[in-house]
Amino acid sequence: MLVMGEVHTGLLQNSGEVAASTCRRLLGLLAGQTVRVSRRPIVHAVSPDRLTGVDCRLPSASQSRVRGVGTVLTRCSITGGRVVQGSSYVRIVRAAVDRRLPWSHYLARPGVMEVLGKAKPRDLSDGFTDDLPGDRLSGASAGRTRPDPARPDPARGDRGPGWSGSAPLDLGAISGRFVDLVQSSPLLDRRAPFKIPRTRLRWVAESASESGAPAIRFTLHNDQLRTLRLVHDGEFTPAVAELCEDLALHDWLLTTLLVIVERALTGGAPGPEAVAKLTPAVDHLLHLWMPAARVDETLTPLWESLERYPGFTRQWQSLVDRIRDQISVNMLTLLIRKGGW
Amino acid sequence: MTPMNAMFGEVTAERRIAAAPLSHVSIELGHLYMEDFEAGPDRLRRMFRRVAPWAGAVRSTWEEQVPGRRARVSTCFLIDDYFSRFSSPAELVPMVLEAAAESDLTIDYLARESACAEPAGLVEDRLVDDPPPGANGSRPPVKETGWLCNGMRSSQAGAVQAMGRAQRWAPPAQNAKRGHSIFVDVELWDETGPHRTWSCPFLAAVWQLLRLGLLRDGGRLPLRPELRPQAWPTDWDALSPIVQLGDHAPPFAAYTTMSVLSPRFLPVELAVRTILSQVAVDAEVLEQVAGRSEGEGIRLEEELVDRISYVFI
Incomplete structure (x- = not known):
């Protein structure tokens, strides 16, 4: 099904x-x-x-x-x-x-x-x-004061919720x-x-x-x-699950890199502090981007269609470029200061 | 340019599963507790006399199904050296073999019960608990450490819940009941200090899995039969776990098993079936065995417990 x-x-x-x-x-x-x-x-x-x-x-x-x-x-x-x-x-x-x-x-x-x-x-x-899950969480937190007849009640001798409850x-x-x-x-x-x-x-x-x-x-x-x-x-076939795992992995990488860039570059002028915040991304994440590396050949068209729109790799590449630019600019600034230019 | 198909493989990324040689059926020629051996050879002879006609019936059924003397029927006998140690292989084994021969029975393989304790951990890890209705994955299965059941345990009368009201007794319930429950709760092991003692039903479940050739350890067979020694040792530990007695015996493991047992083992076997109903065998091993049997035109039962049969006599 x-x-x-x-x-x-x-x-x-x-x-x-x-x-x-x-x-x-x-x-x-x-x-x-x-x-x-x-x-x-x-x-x-x-x-x-x-x-x-x-x-x-x-x-x-x-x-x-x-x-x-x-x-x-x-x-x-x-x-x-x-x-x-x-x-x-x-x-x-x-x-x-x-x-x-x-x-x-x-x-x-x-x-x-x-x-x-x-x-x-x-x-x-x-x-x-x-x-x-977000929706369900908010429902559960509403708190229940009256006993729900559908809920199991050990005092009634009920054994667990049963499948329907x-x-x-x-x-x-x-x-x-x-x-x-x-x-x-x-x-x-x-x-x-x-x-x-x-x-x-x-x-x-x-x-x-x-x-x-x-x-x-x-x-x-x-x-x-x-x-x-x-x-x-x-x-x-399990290859479909592997495709989903690969997409989840790359979505996480992209989400994480976005968060790191945002934390480093929002507010305040870019400088050594921002670069320090960007370093973990360079050390731990940038080399991990390998879209569809293990995806079955018959399923790659599905990945490719997501690459056309919204274009995961395009966004990743632009973020990577931004990080590298920041680091280069910062390095240049440091050199200029040091050299007394 | 012509299209090119590239192939790339990595050995450590692929799993290799050893294949066990397989008979059509493995017949267990009775079982005894140590105290039965203590009672002397007469009890052994009586047991084999009772077992012999039933073993013959199983053999001829398979010979009919697989004509032309191609039926592979192996026989085995398990000696309990795990729960109590009695005598020595040098004394006991010849007595068993002689008593069997008197009833025209040939034992192909002799196994020690402690051999089943070695791969017991492999089986314990493969237990997938029978979920009670309502189990949706949000919580890990409720476990009583060292126990396994086929339903929901009874709640204790008088136990007070955190919110104050006393709980009424509720009966246990079998998950897959037909009308009424037959609730079974099996002790798998107990521990004194660091030492764990596996229960008899758990070892018997391992024994069935070994006979069905369904266990693997890192893709390899956890135990392989070894040929009989020149002389029977005086210490049980010196005897290999599964001894092959005849040079040309059909394979130890088989597509199906049949055990001819005294009815006093019925509760143990009910427990064994409760355990085996909750063992998830490696899917690749199952496929391997199914593929081989189909190659011989034999259709195996899908469910593990349906490949196991008994005569209680």
Whole structure:
């Protein structure tokens, strides 16, 4: 039917770049499973896949109560020894029977959630990309004074919310937990060169055979949240998730560089102070820009269309040029002063 | 200019998965506790006499399915040297082999239960908890350390919540119940100081996974059978974990397993199935095994627990 995913991207909590051998240890999340490391064109390490069992409502734009049961697939990666990502996704398919089956049935289908009952793919994908965590947070903080009959009440002997009373599937929490797991490793010194929030990218992928021609839509919602809807040729493969991870990585790099430039150059005259604020970008980020380096050939047209509009690389390049210009100008000023010209 | 296709590969970025040689079925010829061995060879003989006709039936079923003497049926016997140590291989092994031979049974592989403790950590990491209805991923699964169940545990009567009201007792519930629950809660291990003791059902679950050839450690097989020694050692630790008795025995691991057991092991096997229902085997290993069986025209059950069968006698 469709695939939903959420990628969290952040700066690895370490003062310097982490070696490939350390990445292996950081990402060894499953005994007996090797961490895959590729070194070209940039060091990229990926953890083995982990599964999380879920039995809950699926997001739905029409607020329909749609039950899904299955496993969410999550993996973590570290790029350039510097950027950590937690990526979860789940393929939504129709169940053959309308009741929950023994758990072994779902474990034979890793990364698949079966929908019990009726559901429209469009309703689910709209629900997932429209019901954004920011909105939900504000709703929860409103505070509840009267007991909600739909909520479980231990005094009534209720056992958990049941699937229909539960909050919808929360892929972000799963991705976030895995990023936390890597970030809390004693192998990291927790002295990151700058502070920057994580970004979250929610994505929905549908096959062109069901939803028309290949297309991609990338939306920025706020400083941290992005959504991506894409229609791809052929069947879903993990390469689609890799494309989303690559986009999330580059969106994070661009967002971070923008923040650093903004912090350095807004207000006050540019000078040595501004340059000092720009240095971490030069030291830790500039070499990481490698768009579509690991993206499957069949999916590169989707990346390329985003390069035409809005043009990620164009914006990145202009920021890089600005940083380099600032540094050169500052250096020149220093030389002039020193030389007494 | 002609278009050119460039290929680039990196060995460390690709995973290599060793293939296990596979029989069609692995038959376990009974199981005994140490106290049964202590009771002497008679009890062993009685057990093998009971097991023999059922083992024969499994063999002939496979011979019918795979005609032309091509059915690969291997037999195995597991000796418990983990929970208690009794006698020595030099004394016990010949006694077991003789008793089996009296019922015309050939044991192809002899394994030590402590061998299952080595790869137990691999299996523990692969447990994916059966989620109760309402589990949406927002919180990590509720765990009782060292335990695994198939539903929601009962809440304790009288426990007081943070907000003051006393909690009423609520029964446990099976997640995939059909009408009524059969709730199973299995102890996986316990610890005294730094030493962890795996439970019998957990080791039996590892034993099933080894027999199904589904475990890998860094892509390699965690245990491979070794040929029988010249003489049986006097210490269990000196015996290899899985001993191959005949030079030409069919492979130890198999597409399916069959265990002929006394009904007193029924609770243990229920626990084993509860555990195995929550083990996520490496998808690539599963594909490898499925591909091989299909190549032979055999369609394997998708679910792990459906590849395991028993005769309780």
